[in-house]
Amino acid sequence: MAKANENYLKLKAGYLFPEISRRINEFVEANPGKEVIRLGIGDVTRPLPPAVVKAFHDGVDDLAGTENFHGYGPEQGYAWLIDTIIQKAYNPLGVELDRSEMFISDGSKCDSANILDIFDLDNTVAIGDPVYPVYNDTNVMVGRTGEANDKGYYDGIVYMPCTEANNFMPEFPTGNVDIIYLCYPNNPTGTVATKEQLKAWVDYALEKEAVILFDAAYEAFITEKDIPHSIYEIEGAKRCAIEFRSFSKTAGFTGVRCGLTVVPQELKVKGKSSAEIMSSWEFFDKLLQECFVVGTPGSGFGPSGEGYFRLSAFGERSTVEKAVSRIRDTWGK
Numbered sequence: 001m002a003k004a005n006e007n008y009l010k011l012k013a014g015y016l017f018p019e020i021s022r023r024i025n026e027f028v029e030a031n032p033g034k035e036v037i038r039l040g041i042g043d044v045t046r047p048l049p050p051a052v053v054k055a056f057h058d059g060v061d062d063l064a065g066t067e068n069f070h071g072y073g074p075e076q077g078y079a080w081l082i083d084t085i086i087q088k089a090y091n092p093l094g095v096e097l098d099r100s101e102m103f104i105s106d107g108s109k110c111d112s113a114n115i116l117d118i119f120d121l122d123n124t125v126a127i128g129d130p131v132y133p134v135y136n137d138t139n140v141m142v143g144r145t146g147e148a149n150d151k152g153y154y155d156g157i158v159y160m161p162c163t164e165a166n167n168f169m170p171e172f173p174t175g176n177v178d179i180i181y182l183c184y185p186n187n188p189t190g191t192v193a194t195k196e197q198l199k200a201w202v203d204y205a206l207e208k209e210a211v212i213l214f215d216a217a218y219e220a221f222i223t224e225k226d227i228p229h230s231i232y233e234i235e236g237a238k239r240c241a242i243e244f245r246s247f248s249k250t251a252g253f254t255g256v257r258c259g260l261t262v263v264p265q266e267l268k269v270k271g272k273s274s275a276e277i278m279s280s281w282e283f284f285d286k287l288l289q290e291c292f293v294v295g296t297p298g299s300g301f302g303p304s305g306e307g308y309f310r311l312s313a314f315g316e317r318s319t320v321e322k323a324v325s326r327i328r329d330t331w332g333k
């Protein structure tokens, strides 16, 4: 029988925003004539900018004809989009990034949750208190914590208080931590981090061999010249930090969804090399190098796929015939 992920049962009041909606609906039903002003969820209210609307229309037109039709995009995102973001959003900050270091996604909420898949459950996570609830709840959902206590603190998470006394900038955790969430400008406190403050976090993470998950969803709202927009403006950050960005609040994308994650090549964490799944990948390379044909290594579908290779059956008939004759001509009958 299929088993549920019981970690979800540890969640206290449900995710914050659905809970707010539930209470609003209850109130509105009970108080029909009252005008409720909604300033709870940070959703946008303005229409998409004209350039975005035009690009969407053009994109749909492309899919409507055979000439420009395309199916799945590249897994990491379109190269033209990645290059444009690097040139317009990172290079002016003095930050150089390689195309391979950026992943385009359906929003930074999803990314800040999905990134947990690549980290062992044994890692100790530190988050601010108060904090954007996604960091807390997704760690609970993957099973990195015990139960919550009366105050709502989960066993296994290190909470870093952000209070008036410390100017809403947390102190370094006292115990050992492996993953530290930082969000600047901060949701919910609105605090920004100076270069010196971020440098101290980067130095701390490098010394402890920890990874900083840096949420820069609100970087576009920074108005002061000397406040960093990206953690990579700080020396050493590429060795310890992953950065998330979002187009939600700046381009009205809360509905249409687009965000990005930067994982620098220089960032290293402990783990086995993946070189042990090599044979179907070796075949992938051989087929590409010698026949200029691309398939998918069986091991990419799971360990039992090793030793197999998948070729898509959905290519144009003429293209498939060309690939088969190329393989036959190169490797003999």
Ligand SMILES: Cc1ncc(COP(=O)(O)O)c(C=O)c1O
Residues within 6 Å of the ligand: 042, 106, 107, 108, 109, 110, 132, 183, 187, 215, 217, 245, 246, 247, 248, 253, 254, 258, 259
């Ligand atoms: C700190 C923070 N990160 C990420 C997000 C979500 O961004 P997205 O809409 O790209 O998922 C929000 C949205 O409210 C946020 O406040």
